[in-house]
Amino acid sequence: FFTPFNIIFLPSFFPQIKPSKPNQSHYLISQPTNQSINRSSKPLIITQTHAMYSNFKEQAIEYVKQAVQEDNAGNYSKAFPLYMNALEYFKTHLKYEKNPKIREAITQKFTEYLRRAEEIRAVLDEGGSGPAANGGDGAVAAKPKTKPKDGDGGGGDGEESSKLRAGLSSAIVREKPNVKWNDVAGLESAKQALQEAVILPVKFPQFFTGKRRPWRAFLLYGPPGTGKSYLAKAVATEADSTFFSVSSSDLVSKWMGESEKLVSNLFEMARESAPSIIFIDEIDSLSGQRGEGNESEASRRIKTEILVQMQGVGHNDDKVLVLAATNTPYSLDQAIRRRFDKRIYIPLPDMKARQHMFKVHLGDTPNNLTESDFEALARKTEGFSGSDIAVCVKDVLFEPVRKTQDAMFFINTPDGLWVPCGPKQRGAVQTTMQDLAAKGLAAKISPPPIMRADFDKVLARQRPTVSKSDLEVHERFTKEFGEEG
Incomplete structure (x- = not known):
């Protein structure tokens, strides 16, 4: 027995x-x-x-x-x-x-x-x-040797495979997100590592000979809102590769066995489209710790398939890069974690990065802020994530609109625009936005430029979303398994 x-x-x-x-x-x-x-x-x-x-x-x-x-x-x-x-x-x-x-x-x-x-x-x-x-025992897991029909995409499962691939085709990023490396504030180590893995192998393949091989799998982890997905957009923009962006909803099916086939087809499509990049956002939702009480059988099968595909047994995956992001690195299964060659911590932005973010998010919106104003804003936002700063600037962008709605006095500028002003300003006319619109001048109303006081007003009511305990968890993981970005 x-x-x-x-x-x-x-x-x-x-x-x-x-x-x-x-x-x-x-x-x-x-x-x-x-x-x-x-x-x-x-x-x-x-x-x-x-x-x-x-x-x-x-x-x-x-x-x-x-x-x-x-x-x-x-x-x-x-x-x-x-x-x-x-x-x-x-x-x-x-x-x-x-x-x-x-x-x-x-x-x-x-x-x-x-x-x-x-x-x-x-x-x-x-x-x-x-x-x-x-022949022999290997016949159990053997692949069909019949050539797939045209349109099957090489998946080997005929019409069913074609349907799965059609569903995954929406994951291919066909238009560049238009996010440049320079748009990503800070994170120099992470950008350098990604350039080594994505840009150099395509532009300079002669660099990677012998034992020198490009990185095959990156895990970006850190608190929410620190720019992990934004960094992936920069990779999609800068890389001359096919970019697949997927989440758990793209790979999980209610039909038994179909989720594993979706994962398998995703990697097969990436190999056929090489050089290519697979970006899996919130990978922890697909690859949590095995053996947990709330783990389902379907979840285990998906994890097993991801492990097999990332291992690349029987495939040449030199030109396929797997890029994944998570806010909870400790929840990842240890076997999945090991598959990532580089595990890079994406921390909260430092002062220089925050200063750059304020400028990027403000863009070409009319403002009268000076360099010293941006430095002061960066100092006041210690502990803010990139997402927090983006929300702050978005709120500030509406301040001129609010002023225009509440204004009781306007001035008519030489170029014919009506701009809100104070009651004592020379040339001020007592009127409202609604009155000007009623006179057919709605298109001539212009909000005032953004001022430093607008930022001070918004920051007085905004708080960071990342706690110290969250940071401690990620810093501890970095000491044990990762590296600074």
Whole structure:
């Protein structure tokens, strides 16, 4: 009799094992025949549960053994229902399995057999002879060797694959976001590392020969609003590569097995479009810690597929970069974390970066701020994130509009514009915005330029959104696993 560990961790176990048929002696604790019902009732309930649990496992293995034999023999119409029966028993077995390591291993095998069954079904539906088995145990996870039809995109699953790829096509960023490296304030180390991974390999491929290979996976982590997604936009703008921007909603499906295929198709499309970049925002929603109580079976399968694809086994992924962002790095599964070559901390902006952000967000909006005003604003916003500063400037941009709405006096400038002014200003006319609009002068009304006082008014009521405890968590993660950006 074998344990679950004997089953799961042998590389090619299913075609080799010879399980005996389910027998009571295998899973029921022997009880003396003269035991009373009262004494035996409780242990009997427990052992019956174990009997049912063990029987599902053995039935699944028996079906897989038969399926592999038929698969290797080319009898795909017989292999398909056997695979499906095995999957049903494995799925039921997982409901009773409590050991997280065994659950993870079984789930991984479940995914492999599900994928094989889908490959066989796709070929049978097309009326073909089926996937060519490569013999031996590896036939279980073998890929169909039939050439896909035009329009299948190389996915190998025919019409179904085409539909999945069509859904993922919206993730391709076809228009540049128009965010330059210079628009990203600070983060010099992060920008340099990304340039080494994205720009140099495309423009100067001769630099990367021998053992010198570009970085393949970046994890950007830090408090919310520090510019992780903004940095990804700069990468999309500057890189001469196909850019895929996805989130959990793009990769999670309500249909069993479809989420893994979406992940697989995403990476396959990226390889076909190389050089390419896959940006996964909020990756923690897809790759949280395994073994948690609230983890679903579908979530585990997605994580397994992401791990397999990022490992790149059997593929040349030198020209595919995976870029991911998260606000909660500690929630990532450790295996996912290890897949990222570079884990870069995106901290709150320093004083120089904040000063630059005020200028960038203000843009060419009329204002009378001086360089010393921008320095003073940067000092007053210690602890603000890039998002906080953007919200602050957006609020300030409305201050001239509010002044115009409340103004009781306007002045008519030489170029014919009506600008709010004080009652004692020379040439002031007592009127309101509504009165001017009623006279047909709405297009001539112009808000006043932004002043330093407008910023002071807004900052008096605004607070930073990132707490000290949030920063401590990210700084601790940086010391353990990451590097400064």
